Amino acid sequence: MNENNSERASQTGATGIRFKEKKHINQSLMSLGVVIKNLCALATGRSDQGPTPYRDSKLTMLLKDAVGGNSKTVMIATISLADQDYEQTLSTLRYVNRVKSIRNKVIANVSKTDVFIKELWKRKKPC
Template sequence: MSKINMVDLAGSERASQTGATGVRFEESKHINQSLMSLGVVIKNLCALAAGRSDQGPTPYRDSKLTMLLKDAVGGNCKTVMIATISPADQDYEQTLSTLRYANRVKSIRNKVMANVTKTDEFIKELLEEKEALLAKLNDRRKSSIGYSEEG
């Protein structure tokens, strides 16, 4: 089974820069809270990758974003993060923050392995048995045809 998550975490959510008020301000607060929760999850996973397990359980349930990305950041998968930055002087702090975030994500190590269920294994065994039986049947047919032609 394959799954792809595409999440755009881009954009300035600083109220002072965006001038957001009212509903937009409330929305930016929720976005910032989700990003903070994702940062905590990433920090925890980095600590686990470094062999430090003193962080406690990874807090995926702290936001909807981390619940959605649970499989992508800490599961049995391969994950790619693309960080876009701005060359503008006024975006220096945000660019630096983005690069630090991406650097932390880079240190997460997932153990990827094929998802095989007992049903999959059973089906594979049955298919192998079917092939073996078909090969025997073909051998018998060939030997019986060869026998009758000689006689």
């Protein structure tokens, strides 16, 4: 497990079920970080990366279309100004900064039915 994660069990004193929850959160965030890193590499033209590992966690599977699909990506981060949280805040800001490098090609989703209906309205003769 990475030392620079946003759910540090040592700081919260979590044990038992809460510790297991934090462990799963950390694993999902690390998987999301790998996906973001891969998408950033693709955006900068470095195609030496393998396929984007969306299947590594449930979080990345849920966010597949939002992060690497036909959409715009926004990430909101919560940080602390306290001295004791400096390293964690810096790690969070670096994590979020990588998201800025993702470049998606957003294309308007238009169904064939919508196009057909618009075409019918254009052909309609006034009464």
